[in-house]
Amino acid sequence: QVELRQRGAGRLKPSEILSLTCAVFGVSLTDKNWAWIRQPPGESFEWIGEVSHSGGASYNASLKNRVTIYMDTSQRQFSLRLDSVTAADTAVYYCAAFDRGSYSFDLWGQGIVVTVSS
């Protein structure tokens, strides 16, 4: 079955670390890039960054100092780490497969609601 399955903590306090993981099922890791995208309440999507199967990553410049995305091919998963979260990081976080041939996100995880509040 082709699926991305997310897990991670949904409630954080300001200054804590956001950590999410996305497990990949039924898709070759070399076929795609692996992305994190978020949607704040009432807003559109924001691309956070992506990683290739070889581990090379690129990030949204607005988050670059706080974000790390890394690949674990042995576990067939990739992860997002966002440091020093604030209320502005409250959003639904999605992992997605980015197809480099069509420049489209052709598979999405179920999404995790992350709320940052003291």
Place this chain on the structure above:
Amino acid sequence: QSALTQPPSASGSRGQSVTISCTGTSRDVGGYDYVSWYQKQLGKAPKLIIYEVNRRPSGVPDRFSGSKSGNTASLTVSGLQEEDEADYYCTSHADNTPFEVLLGGGTKLTVL
């Protein structure tokens, strides 16, 4: 402000057709045939419904179609059904961006 411009809302009655636009520039929508459309229903993950301007992934009904003219891409939903009520987002490959894909602001489609 999103890089690609979509109308915030659209509506149509059941059975009718509705078209949603996505406007960019010659460096993105107008320059490449890499426009995608996504459907986001309430409480569900986004779903790719159109890629490369007018191609449908397996399983997407042919009621959904895409097109492009100049710097504007369009998504048309024909024979509107209640389950088509959702937010729709466009993306496009673009020049000179760190990520290579620009995002639209989204359009809320209401089925009357």
